[in-house]
Amino acid sequence: MSAAPNDIAARQALLGRVLGDKYKLTACIGLGGTGAVYRADQIALGRTVAVKILSAELATDARLVKRFRDEAMAASRLNHPNTVSIIDYGQSDDALLYLVMEHLRGPTLTQLITREHPLPLGRVLDIVVQILSGIEEAHLAGVVHADLKSDNIIVDQRRAGADVVKIVDFGIARLVHAPRDGEDRTVCGTPEYMAPEVITGAPPAFAADLYAVGIILYELLVAQTPFVASTTLEILNRQVKAEAAPLAVRRPDLTLRAELDAVLARALAKAPVERFPSAAEMREAIVAIAARQAKLEKTVDIECASCGARCAPSFRFCPECGHPSGGQAKTLEFGPLVPAAGDGAALTLPMTGRERELATVRDHLRRGRGGLLVHGPIGAGRTRLVREACVAAAEAEAERGLTIFQTEPDPTGMASTYYPIRALVAAVLDLPGVCSGDELHKAITGLGLADADWFGVAQLFGHWSPLLELEPPIRRRETLTSALRVIQAVAARTPMAIVFDDIDRYDAPSIEILRRLADLPSEASALPVVMIGEPTHAERWPVAITRLALPPLPAAAIAQLAQRAGGLTAGNTLPAMAQVVEHCGGLPGHLEHLLRYVGEGGQVEAQAMTLPDLLAARLAMLPHSTLQLCQAAAVLGLEAPLEVVRATARIDDIDAALVDAEARGLLQADDVEARFLDPLVRDVTYAATPADVRRSLHQVAARTLEDTSNDVGLIGHHLALADDPAGAQPMLTQAGDLAARQLDDEAAARLYQRALVAVRVLVQRGDGDDSTMRDFVELSVKLAEALRARGEAGLARGVLAEARAWADSPGLDAQLDRGTAALLLAEDELDIATATLRRAIGKAIATGATALAIDVYVDLAGVLARMGEPEAANRELGECIDVVTLGEGPAATSGPPNLWEVFKRKALLLSSLGDQGGALQMAEAALGHASRVRSRLGRARSQALVAQLCESVGRRAEAERHRAAAVEEMRKLGDRRSTADLLLADMSAARSVRVVGPRTTTR
Known part of the structure; x- marks a missing residue:
């Protein structure tokens, strides 16, 4: 069917569009009644896919949009070599419905018949057996094709000497031709392939698909469908009433005509009950004929023009040498692939053309200082190079006992916080990856390190640690310091080097530690660190880090590798080798997969495939x-x-x-x-x-991991991708909270965002309850804070704006106001932030959310102080204390857990205003409330403040006592810097007092 010029222009106008932030349309490769097919790039991988965009009018009918999703999900359930893989589907922002499929290379069956008829009978039967195998898989999954025809069958010919059938467009005709609201049911399908019962009004069923297979078999044999006429109405009439002309009339030259006519008669029976009961039974009948045909062909073998071997005439290529039996262009054929010794999974692709780079990495591992960043494109052999360098360095430094630790990213793909650093610390401490806090403590103290180092390492491993009570910046500092001190302590005892592979897949906190480790000054504490990453990641590292680029290999090196990996078969000329070199682009990893592809029966096409496309072609075989x-x-x-x-x-x-x-x-x-x-x-x-296959696999993975793992983030990840939002949302929220506690803002934002999506899905499906609105708002506030911490204020503002529509109480509004004020402060919009916080205070008090009211009052006081209005800030904190304590003030003995924070802040303000006595009273109240709620952080901070204020009013003995108590609390919390500051303050205070009399020394 031809498309109108306006349609063609409209389709061409879509070129360059990106659908779902994932697929960029690059070329329109087909037009038809159901829509247009585009070649597209899957942006994240650089892989080629096919995208079918359905006719725009479909999106105007809500019922058809739902039906599209149902049909797409059903089609994406199919996971069979003879059915096209539907890997994604959706609707664009401007309502275009689209399906994303594997990109197929090859003619349609219609085109194949036109070009090559008559096809050898063995080849015809093989094609039909594959069609029936694909249809059988669909029927077992409950999917009816409803428009099976030669145009909907692609013959992929990338496998040498073989046709691979791919059936496309499952359910699309039924969708396109389905009646709109208020219309009568319409007949769907293509007249030449339509079953009689469908023509007379029955919905398409399995039997209708088998009827269409019978039509296709007839067409393959005769080059024409059995019922042909000048009008559609006449074709439909003949489908219902006429009988197909027997093969004795249409193809008297065929062998086994009687057997074929018997199969056709049954497949094309007018009544569905008289046809084959299933695709499997029809396939068995075809296989039986194929077996008889194979026996006949053995007696009429032809001789290969290249090697002289005998082969059946139905073979398109000689099975011995691969030479075409017709006039097709010769393909590249490689000799046997030789596995490397001790590793059946690796080719013998020796390290070629990288001698200088290999020596550089080896020498750095042996005696280098600081970081060396090895980068290059995927397939350049980055990891292989570094691993060979590790072996060489370890052998060269065997007497010195050099140990090289090789660390990789989180294998789940979740980039869980601190995973690579945690794995490294466990390895250098000679502990298992999952170990107890007691094991960590014993190993760390065994190195002569302090308890404060154990606190930081415990944070790495997700164990409870006093650091959890400290403020985020201090926790971050202490965790980083502890990790570095453990690594350096081990390095001081034994020669060691570290390799970090695929650093572009690491979490942000691990990268922060890695930066510090790689950028240590060149002194005794520094050690050799090698990092492996992609070029784009390398650009984000400090210029002080030494870089080693792995460019593509020269053509001669690639040719040498190809020859040494088994060599080309005799008779290949230099252009063939040049084609190999061109395909690989100088990347040895690409060459390995190309060799495997050919060894597995694939044909090297004239147009080079990207490495992702080559891998997809291997997977398809x-x-x-x-x-x-x-x-x-x-x-x-x-x-x-x-x-x-x-x-x-x-x-x-x-x-x-x-x-x-x-x-x-x-x-x-x-x-x-x-x-x-x-x-x-x-x-x-x-x-x-395929999309629904992925969903099912994620579902099974989630259920399995629920019994074997306590990783809520990983289980929530699988539940979300299994389309189980109710199960995923609480787990993803919990995982986001954990990431936030570990100061991984990037992971927290990602997990909160996915939890929000789950809540939206629940609401859209009508599965939400009374807590859904609250969950959405609270998640939005958390997500906005994580985004703000990452410097993405614009996105954070959008998140909070959307949450406004979900807030159904003043308390939720107050949370949103507080989050909005934090964004305004980040942009120095102090006046607007102040007004926003005042609104939030009223809403929090109105709902009795005193803890929230305290937080907002403290925020407001901070803004006012920043604006140079300490008196106003002091008044706001005084008002807060009066409201929360119901007028009792510092004498209050009850209140929310965070009440101590208000008193501490007010003490600091009064001190800055010169009221040291009032400040001391407030600081003592803060200490009392922190002790009441057993807040170790509150006690530590309040003790330190009381000590400072006692010192200022001349109460030195009390100051010393409180300072000593604060030092002890800080030590228990693991805040080394604050502990040191207090000790220095204590020493300074002591030096300022001279004792006269028998004690003549000063402290």
């Missing part, structure tokens, strides 16, 4: 069980416990699939875990998995 295993593993991350992989994959012979995946260089497994050998393989596998 995997045995189904191996593909299912890889999909399950990809859902779990870069690596996962083997028992979890087994439970998630749910395939019969998983051990055989593991062996096959390892032999292909995709996965590696031992008795404990399975892991991807290349992060990009994992990313492409995950992206290529």
Whole structure:
């Protein structure tokens, strides 16, 4: 069907559009009655996908939009080599409905018939068997195609000597032709392939799909559908009443005509009950004919023009040498791939053309100081280079006993806070990755370090620590200091170096520690650190960090690698090798996958494929069980416990699939875990998995991890992607709170955002309850604070603005006002912030939220002091104390847990105003309330303040006593800097007093 010029212009106008922030449309590659198909880039991976944008009028009918989602979800449930993978679907901001599919290269079946008819019978039967296999999978999943025809079948010919059938457009015709509200039901489908019962008004069912397969079989044999006429009405009439002409009339040259006619008669029976009862039974009938045909073909083998081997005429390529049996262009064929010794999953691609870089990394690991950042594009061999350098350095420094610790990112892909640093600290302390607080304490004190170092390391490992009671900046400082001190203490005892791989996948707090570790001054405390990352990540590091770039290898080096990895078969000429070099772009990782692709039967096309597209092509050729295993593993991350992989994959012979995946260089497994050998393989596998298959795998993973893991963030992640918002929201919120406590604003923002999405979904589905509004507002406040801490005030403001519509009480409004004021303060909008905080105070008091009222009063006093109005700030704090204590003031013996903070702040203000006596009274009240609620931080800060004020009014003995108590509290909390400051203050006070008489020394 041709498209009108206006339609073509409209479709072309969409080029360059980005859908869902993920897919950029680059070319319109097909137009039809249901919409247009575009080639697109999956931005995050640089992988090519196909995007079908449905006709714009569909989006105007809400019922059809819902039906689109239902049909898309059903189609994305299919996970079979002969059905197209629907990897995503959605609706754009301007209401365009779209499906994202794997990008297929090859003609439609219609085009193949036109170009190559008559097809050898064996090839015809193979194509039909594949069609039926795909239809069988769909029917088992409860999916009816409803418009099966030759135009909806793609013949992918990337596998050498074979056709791979892909069925597309499941359910699309039924969607497009479905009646709008108020209309009668319309007939859907293509007349030449439409079953009689559908023409007469029945909805499409499984039997209608099998009828269409019968039509396609006839078309493959005859090059024409059986019922042809000049008008659509006449075609439909013949479908209902006429019989197909027998093959003896249409193709008298065919062998096995009687058997084929019998299959066609049954498939094209007018009554559905007289057809094959299932796709499986029809496939078995075709397979039986194919077996008979194969026996006949053995007697009429032809001789290969290249090597002389005998092969059946239906073969498009010689099975011995790969030479085309017709006039097709010769493809590149490689010799056997030789596995490396001791590692069946790796090719023998020796390190070539990197001698200088290898020596640089090796020497840095041996004797270097500080950081060396190794960067290069994916496939450049960054990790391989550094690992070989590690082996060389360890061998060269064997007598000195050099130990090299190699650290990797969080394998779940969640970038959990401190994961790589935690793994490193556990390794240098010779502890398991999951260890108790007692084990940590014993190991740290064994190094001669203080309890304060244990406090910081306990924070790293998620154990309780007194640091949790300290203010965030102090916790951050102490945690970072403790991690560095532990690493340096071990390095002082034994020669060591550290390698950090894939640092672009690290969490922000780990990167902060890594920056400090890599940028230590060149002194005894510094140690060799090698970091591996992508070029874009390298640009964000300080210029002081030494960099080592890995550029693409020269063509000669790539050619040498290709020859040494098995070599080209005899007869290939230099242009063939030049094509290999061109395809690889100088990247040895790309070469490895290209060699494997060809070794697995793939054809190298004239147009070079990107590495992600090459990986997708390899995945498309995997045995189904191996593909299912890889999909399950990809859902779990870069690596996962083997028992979890087994439970998630749910395939019969998983051990055989593991062996096959390892032999292909995709996965590696031992008795404990399975892991991807290349992060990009994992990313492409995950992206290529059909959408509903991904959802189901996440669901299984979540249920499995609920029994084996206490990682709420990971379980919430899987529940969210399993479309279980009710289960995901509380877990993601809890994980966000944990990330915020660990001062990982980036992770907190990400987790809170996902929790908010879950709440929105609950409301849209009508599954919310009385707490849903409150959850949304409180999550919005938390998210806004995390975004503000990251410097993203604009996004934070938008989050709070949206939450206004959800706030159904003055208390929630007060929380939003406080969050808004924090953003205004960050932008120096002090007057507006002051007014906003005053509104929040009234709302908090009106709802009895005294703790919130205290927080807002303290914020307001801080703003007024910043504006140079300390008297006004003092009055506001006085008002707060009166309101909260009901007029009792400092004499009050009860109140919210944070009441001590108000008294402390008022004491500081009074002191700045010169009222030291009043300040001391308030500081003592703060100490009393902090002791009442057992706040160690409150006691420590209040004791220090009382000591300072006692000193100012001449009560030195009391000052010394309070200062000593504050020092003890600070030590218990792990705040080393405050402890040191207090000790220095104590020493200064002591030096200021001279004792006259028998004691002649000064302290």
